[in-house]
Amino acid sequence: MSLDLSFILILVLRMGIAAAFVVSASMIAERSGPVIGALVATLPISAGPTYVFLALDHDAGFIAEGALTSLPINAATIFLSLIYAVLAQRRTVLISTACAVAVWLALAALIRSVQWSLAAGLIANAITFAICLPLLARYRHAKMPLITRRWYDVPLRASLVAALVAIVTSVSGWAGPAISGMLALFPIVFTSMMLILQPRIGGPATAAVIANGAWGLIGFGIAVAVLHLGVLHLGAQEGLSLALATCVGWNLGLWWVGRRKKAAK
Template structure:
């Protein structure tokens, strides 16, 4: 088998695996309501496969540096969520998404002008959540309407996430770990949910899913910091495992805390 053919087949396999992860998780989101949906959406179902593929192609130092670049992008995605939540109350899907995407792009470009340390990336996330969580709180409680799936749902989601996987895999060797870390955290899950759900069920219910994701995004930020530290000390395999365990434990704790509060009512 020629090297070019092997690369193409590997790329297609990676695209298919990533698409399967995100599409499955988004189905769970639609059936479970905004709270559970937000917890699923903030699991590393897009960034996780991207980082696994990066680890297969590069060493632990590449992963550690990429994770450091991903930390401020996690903050940028949270501001994307806040922007969308506010706009979606009165604006169309196109306007709401375009405004949120513009904020993300601006913050992502700004992040590239700063030489980030671990402390700086963590502080950026702390400030972001201190601003965004209180502002999103009042948009969290909206009844989720019944969702009827359309023929283009799966192809659209699969196209979005598989394109991201292909981009990360193809460009990582050229653009280096910093930009790879930015690309890996591109908000594919949020984007696909907004573009599919908003036209169908309206802005406020879709915004409720995004608004409920704030605490989950905080856990993702912690997982990225764990990935950075652990990759340098223990290698990629252990680091990725610890980061995944961090996300799962964080979101399970959020779910358990939510259930406990409901029982008290």
């Protein structure tokens, strides 16, 4: 088998695996309401497979450095959530999503121009969440109507995440860890849910899913910091495992707290 054919087959396999993760998780999110849906959406179902594939191609230093850029990118995602939640109350899906993504891209370009340390990334996340969490609170509650699935839902979601994996895997060799870390955290799950859910259940209900994801993004940011430290000191496999455990543990904790509050009412 030629080298080019082998690369193409491996790339297609990676795209398929990552797409299956994202499609399955987003379907669970649609059926479970805004709170549970948000917890599922903020699991590393897109960034996780992307980082695993990067770890197969690069050493631990590459992954650790990429995580340093991913950390402030997580802060950009919360701004994307805020812009979308505000606009989706009255605007169309295309306007709301396009403006939110445009803000994310502008912030990503700004982040790319800075040399980030772990402390700086954590501070950026802390300041961002302190600003955005109170502003998102008013959009967290909305009635979730019954969802009717359309024929293009699964192909659209699968295509979006597969394209992300293909881009990150293909360009990581020459783009370097910083750009790879940025691309790995492109909010593919959030944007696919915006594009698919809003035409069916309306802007306020879709915004509720996105707004509820803010608390999950805090745990995601912590997981990225754990990834950096774990990969740097223990190795890629250990770092990735610790990051996944951190993210899952945080979201399970949020779910447990939510259940306790609901039971106390």
